[in-house]
Amino acid sequence: MSSTKEYKGIKINISADGKELATHLYNKIQPIVVEKQKSNTPFNIAISGGSLINVLATIFTEHHSELFLNNWNIYFCDERLVALDHADSNYGQFVSNVLSKLKESGINTLPKVYPISEDLSDYEKSAEQYASILPKNEHFDLILLGCGPDGHTCSLFPGNDHKYLLENKNDKAVLHCKDSPKPPSDRITFTLKTLQWSDRLWFVATGAGKKPIFEEIFGLNNSPVNNNLPCAIINNNFGSKVEWFVDTASTESTELAA
Numbered sequence: 001m002s003s004t005k006e007y008k009g010i011k012i013n014i015s016a017d018g019k020e021l022a023t024h025l026y027n028k029i030q031p032i033v034v035e036k037q038k039s040n041t042p043f044n045i046a047i048s049g050g051s052l053i054n055v056l057a058t059i060f061t062e063h064h065s066e067l068f069l070n071n072w073n074i075y076f077c078d079e080r081l082v083a084l085d086h087a088d089s090n091y092g093q094f095v096s097n098v099l100s101k102l103k104e105s106g107i108n109t110l111p112k113v114y115p116i117s118e119d120l121s122d123y124e125k126s127a128e129q130y131a132s133i134l135p136k137n138e139h140f141d142l143i144l145l146g147c148g149p150d151g152h153t154c155s156l157f158p159g160n161d162h163k164y165l166l167e168n169k170n171d172k173a174v175l176h177c178k179d180s181p182k183p184p185s186d187r188i189t190f191t192l193k194t195l196q197w198s199d200r201l202w203f204v205a206t207g208a209g210k211k212p213i214f215e216e217i218f219g220l221n222n223s224p225v226n227n228n229l230p231c232a233i234i235n236n237n238f239g240s241k242v243e244w245f246v247d248t249a250s251t252e253s254t255e256l257a258a
């Protein structure tokens with residue numbers, strides 16, 4: 001059974017493994033989508049790439065009938081600037097691992113998914129174009145975030161070279177991230193401004209490989225919090241909206257353990 005604790009004001013949901021985490025996440029999302037359905041308003045969600053897409057594949061395959069998927073608008077809080085059918089495309093991954101599988105099983109109640117424009121001739125324009133299709137009311141019900149081993153989230157990377165993404169001097173909703181340390185090199189990313197639009201900012205991060213970065217994000221084992229890390233900045237700035245969904249492997253023998 002998953003358990004929840006609070007650490008330095010942040011809610012941490014701990015599950016034994018990825019399967020239990022998917023069930024726990026489903027249990028938390030389901031009442032929200034029921035409410036949205038009842039009030040006849042769309043469920044606006046933005047998702048990350050990486051391992052999160054597999055978690056969503058499990059949830060959608062097992063629970064599609066309780067999720068009112070045709071009331072969902074799904075956006076990407078970051079996207080790699082490659083063709084939509086490229087193996088690196090988050091949209092492409094979502095289509096092949098989630099949407100196609102639902103369709104193959106004869107499920108027609110599908111979410112509306114918002115990809116980037118196929119025209120990749122100008123990366124700054126790609127960012128602007130994506131900003132222009134985001135919900136007009138500047139509201140998300142939920143944004144699901146990942147956490148990279150360097151403390152990045154979305155394509156908001158730590159370090160001087162990518163400081164412009166966090167600073168967001170022109171107050172944009174979506175920015176072009178160049179020279180991404182995680183390939184591919186060109187991406188678009190939501191900014192902190194856009195993350196603020198969401199009622200909930202939920203991180204999903206699993207595996208023993210996340211332990212060293214959790215130490216810095218949360219200041220574990222007597223280390224100080226590294227306040228320069230995008231994940232730590234989100235904890236600091238948006239604490240009451242933030243929850244983490246982690247597994248035992250990523251937290252054992254630390255203060256985050258259940």
Ligand SMILES: O=C(O)[C@H](O)[C@@H](O)[C@H](O)[C@H](O)COP(=O)(O)O
Nearest residue numbers: 048049050051146147148153154
């Ligand atoms: O498109 C991307 O690269 C992601 O959105 C990125 O921010 C991801 O969420 C993290 O790198 C964690 O990835 P994992 O969950 O695979 O470790």
